[in-house]
Amino acid sequence: MRATVLGAGVAGLCVATELVARGCEVTVFDPSPRPGPHGCSWWAGGMLAPFCEGETAEEPVVRLGQEAADWWERQGVNVERRGTVVVTLGRDRNELDRFARRVQGHERLDAAALAALEPDLSGRFDRALHVPGEAYLDPRAALEHLRDRLEHSGATFVAEPGPTTGVTFDCRGLAARDALRDLRGVKGEMAVLRSADIHLTRPVRLLHPRFPLYVVPRPGGLFMLGATQIESDDRRRSVRSVLELLSAAYALHPAFGEAELVEIGADARPAFPDNLPRLVRRGETIHVNGLFRHGFLLAPALARMAAEAACDGTRPELYHEDHD
Incomplete structure (x- = not known):
């Protein structure tokens, strides 16, 4: 054929x-x-x-x-199977409970269990979720x-x-x-940071009612920040979205404030209604x-x-x- x-x-x-x-x-x-x-x-x-x-x-x-x-993996691509960690700031702790009700396959972590899983988050969050069946x-x-x-x-x-x-x-x-x-564009923006002071071994999601964030580690001390979702096919990078991403990253860990800003990108993803x-x-x-x-x-x-x-x-x- x-x-x-x-x-x-x-x-x-x-x-x-x-x-x-x-x-x-x-x-x-x-x-x-x-x-x-x-x-x-x-x-x-x-x-x-x-x-x-x-x-x-x-x-x-x-x-x-x-x-x-x-x-x-069958195609020979390197897949990291370490699961996903989900955290929230103290004032938004209800977001973690809401998320847990809607997501299957997770386990709850207290502060000690989170510190054992991701030492760089030690002392920053008193509870979290771990979704072990996920990868990146x-x-x-x-x-x-x-x-x-x-x-x-x-x-x-x-x-x-x-x-x-x-x-x-x-x-x-x-x-x-x-x-x-009926295809439409949904804009997504991202940033890439480099830091030698932060070590994460799996994606981390920070729940927030306005500025949700995910941080994905990449080789060479790089971290990809994302989560913006805007109903638009405009591919321009906006100051507001970048500020929201960087502010949320700083809230996750203050060391991100000293990280090198390597890259900012945006594109429009295709979606049906x-x-x-x-x-x-x-x-x-x-x-x-x-x-x-x-x-x-x-x-x-x-x-x-x-x-x-x-x-x-x-x-x-x-x-x-x-x-x-």
Whole structure:
């Protein structure tokens, strides 16, 4: 079977990987030669945290997201399985109870247990949650790895669009609004800090009614800060959002106040009105889109289902036929 994939972000690369694994001859159209800041996937946090996402996300996100860590490991990507720590400031302690009611698979920690798990948070919080079944990866390294692996497996990458062959998988994100009219942009902003004074071994979420924060450790003393979610496809970096991120990081640990500000980034994530992804089939084109804030978490499951629909003729979950 021949197949064409439009877009080489996390969705496109995962779809191409699933197709190659089924013996398909795959051509990927993408104008950029390598993964980079032009793509929404570049700015992701890389958390594989289906249970924590269940605080606000629908049930399919939690269930399908549990496939992600195993899938990425099977592709040879380094996945850190250390769980997620969730904390809150004293004045917002009710937020932790609310979060615990909505999230499965967690265990409660007192101050001593938290200090044993993350010594740099010792004395800062009197209680916390630990979600041991979660993981994280470096999204930029994962994109580079998938791209290299696909090239070595025989997939062809082409910069200029041309005639397509076989089934086409449209994974262009917001660029596909020319075909998917109800797709919208949700802006996310992030910052990367470097500090030799803070050592965290797993993602930490700081709950806050106005400025929720997650901090994801990366190699070389780097920490990715994220959590902004703005209904806009504007890709400009705003002063207010950066101030909120940095203020929340300082509240998590004052040593972040002396950290080096390495990078600030923003992009718009594609989402449908219900914030669930979809496979939309129109003739010989299958649109794989609407991953919202769950790109690295849900792309493996969506890619598997897209390949099953094309290769096996199934009608998987989240699959829609559009005959317009």
